[in-house]
Amino acid sequence: MTIAEPITLTRKDFQSDQTVRWCPGCGDYAILAQMQKTLPELGIPKERIVFISGIGCSSRFPYYMDTYGIHSIHGRAPTLATGLKVVNPELSVWVITGDGDGLSIGGNHLIHACRRNVDINIVLFNNRIYGLTKGQYSPTSPQGIRTKSSPMGSLETPLNPISVALAAEATFIARTVDVIQSHMGDMFRRAAAHKGVSFVEVFQNCVIFNDGAWEPYSNRKVRDDNNLYLEPGQPMIFGKKRDKGLVLGARGLEVVELGEKYDEKDLVVHDPTNVELAFLLSRLDYPMPLGVILEVQKRTYEDGLWGQVAQAKEQKGEGDLRTLYYNADTWTVG
Amino acid sequence: MTEKRPVSVRELESVVIRFAGDSGDGMQLTGNQFTNTAAIVGNDISTLPDYPAEIRAPAGTLAGVSGFQVQLAETDIWTPGDAPDVLIAMNPAALKASLGDLGQGASIIVNTDAFTPANLAKAGYETNPLEDGSLNAFHVYEVPITSMNRAAVKDVKGLSPKEVDRSQNFFALGLVYWIYDRPLENTIRWIKKKFAKRPEVVEANIKALQAGYFFGDTTEAFQVRYRIKSASLPAGTYRKVSGNEAIAMGLVTAAKKANKPLFYGSYPITPASDILHALSPLRNFEVLTVQAEDEIAAMGATIGAAFGGALAVTGTSGPGIALKSEAMNLAVMLELPMVIIDVQRGGPSTGLPTKVEQADLLQVMFGRNGESPIAVVAPATPSECFDFAIEAFRLAIRAMTPVVLLSDGYLANSSEPWQIPDPDEIPPLHIEHPRTTNNEDHFLPYKRDPETLGRPWALPGTPGLEHRIGGLEKSPEYGNVSYAPRDHQQMVNERAAKVARLADVIPEQTVFGPESGKLLIVGWGSTYGAIHAAVSQARAKGQTVAHAHIRYLNPFPKNLGDILNRYEKVLVPELNMGQLSLLLRARYLREIIPLNKVQGQPFKVAEISTMIDRILAGDIS
Ligand code: SF4
Numbered sequence: 031m032t033i034a035e036p037i038t039l040t041r042k043d044f045q046s047d048q049t050v051r052w053c054p055g056c057g058d059y060a061i062l063a064q065m066q067k068t069l070p071e072l073g074i075p076k077e078r079i080v081f082i083s084g085i086g087c088s089s090r091f092p093y094y095m096d097t098y099g100i101h102s103i104h105g106r107a108p109t110l111a112t113g114l115k116v117v118n119p120e121l122s123v124w125v126i127t128g129d130g131d132g133l134s135i136g137g138n139h140l141i142h143a144c145r146r147n148v149d150i151n152i153v154l155f156n157n158r159i160y161g162l163t164k165g166q167y168s169p170t171s172p173q174g175i176r177t178k179s180s181p182m183g184s185l186e187t188p189l190n191p192i193s194v195a196l197a198a199e200a201t202f203i204a205r206t207v208d209v210i211q212s213h214m215g216d217m218f219r220r221a222a223a224h225k226g227v228s229f230v231e232v233f234q235n236c237v238i239f240n241d242g243a244w245e246p247y248s249n250r251k252v253r254d255d256n257n258l259y260l261e262p263g264q265p266m267i268f269g270k271k272r273d274k275g276l277v278l279g280a281r282g283l284e285v286v287e288l289g290e291k292y293d294e295k296d297l298v299v300h301d302p303t304n305v306e307l308a309f310l311l312s313r314l315d316y317p318m319p320l321g322v323i324l325e326v327q328k329r330t331y332e333d334g335l336w337g338q339v340a341q342a343k344e345q346k347g348e349g350d351l352r353t354l355y356y357n358a359d360t361w362t363v364g
Numbered sequence: 365m366t367e368k369r370p371v372s373v374r375e376l377e378s379v380v381i382r383f384a385g386d387s388g389d390g391m392q393l394t395g396n397q398f399t400n401t402a403a404i405v406g407n408d409i410s411t412l413p414d415y416p417a418e419i420r421a422p423a424g425t426l427a428g429v430s431g432f433q434v435q436l437a438e439t440d441i442w443t444p445g446d447a448p449d450v451l452i453a454m455n456p457a458a459l460k461a462s463l464g465d466l467g468q469g470a471s472i473i474v475n476t477d478a479f480t481p482a483n484l485a486k487a488g489y490e491t492n493p494l495e496d497g498s499l500n501a502f503h504v505y506e507v508p509i510t511s512m513n514r515a516a517v518k519d520v521k522g523l524s525p526k527e528v529d530r531s532q533n534f535f536a537l538g539l540v541y542w543i544y545d546r547p548l549e550n551t552i553r554w555i556k557k558k559f560a561k562r563p564e565v566v567e568a569n570i571k572a573l574q575a576g577y578f579f580g581d582t583t584e585a586f587q588v589r590y591r592i593k594s595a596s597l598p599a600g601t602y603r604k605v606s607g608n609e610a611i612a613m614g615l616v617t618a619a620k621k622a623n624k625p626l627f628y629g630s631y632p633i634t635p636a637s638d639i640l641h642a643l644s645p646l647r648n649f650e651v652l653t654v655q656a657e658d659e660i661a662a663m664g665a666t667i668g669a670a671f672g673g674a675l676a677v678t679g680t681s682g683p684g685i686a687l688k689s690e691a692m693n694l695a696v697m698l699e700l701p702m703v704i705i706d707v708q709r710g711g712p713s714t715g716l717p718t719k720v721e722q723a724d725l726l727q728v729m730f731g732r733n734g735e736s737p738i739a740v741v742a743p744a745t746p747s748e749c750f751d752f753a754i755e756a757f758r759l760a761i762r763a764m765t766p767v768v769l770l771s772d773g774y775l776a777n778s779s780e781p782w783q784i785p786d787p788d789e790i791p792p793l794h795i796e797h798p799r800t801t802n803n804e805d806h807f808l809p810y811k812r813d814p815e816t817l818g819r820p821w822a823l824p825g826t827p828g829l830e831h832r833i834g835g836l837e838k839s840p841e842y843g844n845v846s847y848a849p850r851d852h853q854q855m856v857n858e859r860a861a862k863v864a865r866l867a868d869v870i871p872e873q874t875v876f877g878p879e880s881g882k883l884l885i886v887g888w889g890s891t892y893g894a895i896h897a898a899v900s901q902a903r904a905k906g907q908t909v910a911h912a913h914i915r916y917l918n919p920f921p922k923n924l925g926d927i928l929n930r931y932e933k934v935l936v937p938e939l940n941m942g943q944l945s946l947l948l949r950a951r952y953l954r955e956i957i958p959l960n961k962v963q964g965q966p967f968k969v970a971e972i973s974t975m976i977d978r979i980l981a982g983d984i985s
Contacts, residue, residue, distance in 0.1 A: 046832070047806075048844060048845075075827065076830060077824065077825055077826055077827040077828070077829070077830055078824070078825055080824045081832075082668070085835075092832050092834070093832050093834070093844075093845065095832075096830055097830050098824035098830050098831065098832070099831075099832035099833070099834075100667075100668075100671060100698070100832070100833055100834060101832065101833070101834025101835060101836065102664070102667075102694060102834065102835060103664075103690055103691060103694050103835050106660060106661070106664040106691060106694075107664075108661075108664075109656065109660065109661040109662075109663075109664025109665045109667075109668065109691075110664045110665065110667050110668035110671070111668060112654065112661075112664075112665045112668060113627060113629060113654070113664065113665030113666060113667065113668025113669035113670075113671075113672065113676065114668035114669065114671055114672040114824070115668075115672075116627065116652055116654060116665070116668075116669065116672075117625060117627055117652065117668075117669045117672035117673065117674040117676075118672040118673065118823075118824065118825060120825060121672070121824055121825060138657055138658060138661070139657065139660075139661055139664070142656075142657035142661065335652055335654075338647045339647045339648070339650055339652070341647070342646075342647035342648035343647075343648045345648075346648045347648065348648060349616070349620070349646060349648045349649030349650070349651075351616070351617055351620055351787035352786075352787055354613060354616060354646070354649070355603070355613060355784045355785070355787070356601075356603070356784065358603040358604065358605075359400050359403070359404055359550065359603065359604070360601050360602060360603045360784065361403065361404045361405075361406060361601070361602050361603075362600070362601045362602070363406065363594075363595075363597045363598070363599050363600060363601075363602060364598070364599025364600065
């Protein structure tokens, strides 16, 4: 992206005049605030930023951003984002989705947007519940959850969004938590900087229908004992006292106590370019990996497409209608 | 070669030929080659490919029969012909499938080698029709095509026995070329190009073609050759075009004329995929084709591309429209211009994927939740598909709305001569994207143009015009979410009014035939040829019949109601169970006589002529 002059924007520049209508205490507020705080730091003129969402509580997001935006239909935001980015690669395109929107009704589009590697940023607000429709279980709800539509407990195995993104060949995959603000801002920044599809899962609390679903990873009192903050090139250490770590054992990543038997040198060092390691991390829930799990570089879809345009123009010349019409057996009358 | 024997040459005004064989026999290719050559030597042509949905249906069975019918004429022709004068039947199933369609005293060339007991059984013949007298009403030419072809190519090295037999369609083609006095050069050139990588296949196919031709020349069986004089088409340069090809070229032209990239988002579906195939190689025209993961994604990506300012199109068939409906409705609500192509096929559900039907009219008109008016246009001929691809965009841009272009499986695949236009004479498509705000403090994305009622097409990337649009109902002008009773009413009214106002810029309905009188036939889409031919014949007989073919189905041309009222009776033939009839009755409170057919085949001229006779005789009212 070429930037003519330095831009100085503030959080206020990104706030639209619409009243925010999420329930008081909803995790979405924190995500919105962090996005509005982070965007000015990216140096992208705001007219080049577009937010596209589907349906669900999270999908009201574009209305609150004073950028370009589309509040589309359930699950389809990645498709609109693909079409938009393809025709104007200069834009910074963000997809805002949720666990129902992105992994249930829109699951197909999500995986295909990932594998195409369109340079868009997908932020999935995972609250493990259907909020807007008032509290049915979602594709990320834990098995056995009792909701209005599963009074005797849900029978379904939940999807793991990070594993899905990995299987779908996403080139940037990260996870963060709504209340860990600076970490979330960092993930948005890095997602924006990544050329190619970026997938960011945000643990988001739905205070009304699934309060506390992410308590172990969000509550200040306990979260540092449960969260693994990944840093490229750093050993995988966690715990409030930084006294635990991960080693590569026979069954994958295993938790060990640092001290007598293990020290830092024994621990696995995070390498976000290692897909196998990313798969192992995606299956972990203790500790819960947060941060950039995978980042690899691949040609983006739109670069490939416009590359073909350039190549075709070079080989065949700029498209000429007369040549096109006459590209068949012709005959002349009269 | 033996000595030249005397053969008489008879001149014909027109002839209808059908090539029929197994779907693996290359009948489409054979028919296309014959048509190309006929067109190049100046005949008017109209073709009807008819092939099974299965890629390789069981060989030798009725289900696997693939046919290609072409009419050549020196005069204007409008259809591929009701009844073939000549049938080339490569096996018993092909004979059986076509027999009922043949004209009186038609000629049949059969490949006798394929009339084995096994093949006869597969086709359901209890006795051999070549021997049991059941073909006595026809002129049957028994030609052992397979064995003669094997002999002709036996010296070609490097061919498997299968490949040897695969060239036998060229033998048949060569024979037909001889009968109709058509040159081989064009096909020889094509063979050399097409199989350039396999010189042995080139050699075999050319040998087969020539052997077929020489066989006609030397055998005593064929006493007459036929010649169809060149048609008197208007002066100009022509090529053959099918509806799908014409749509692809029209879309590219629209984009060029708008100075924009063309975005085509599509999921493969019969019979629309050929549009995707035609567009995909045109990257040097800035054609951005995206093969989406499903129909919904194709529609969504098209909306995104329209928001981004491209000329955005999606193409599909009826089942795809069903899947796209929700996103089409979003496009209606967002008020973005785009074209949605529906190449209709037989339905419901998966239906008859390769066969023609016009039964999606009501689906595209009404198949969405809420009040969701959409503009609909329908070209009548393959070459009109070119014009309407451009026209659809003109309307879409004016009203900032999606426009549906209804084609069908017959238009898509049948070909006719197309007078190649001068691209410089096609007017540009004017598009204005606002650069500055239309209001002091806030850009108003839904502030309408007072004349067109279209809203501004403001593109992301334009400073100061940041705005949000969405599928929720909105306040007029501001476009903010609003469920206020009056806002909803107003927005519904405005979305309807801007589509209705397209009637201000579409041409008035024209009528072929008398301005008023006993009978008007109203059609739309690909039934044009059959209706036009029937009406022409009726008028030649002195009957007072007129024909109005509607290209603009929503909104209708302004004068349509007036036209309908000038005739005593109105007949509406459609390849559905009465969808246009329903719309006309509802809109104009006019009695309609429907003529409906859903057999996966176009109308025959005779079916319409019979109806004309009966109505004029007072049999039907
Ligand atoms: S229902 Fe839940 S997710 Fe939706 S706005 Fe309320 S708290 Fe947030």
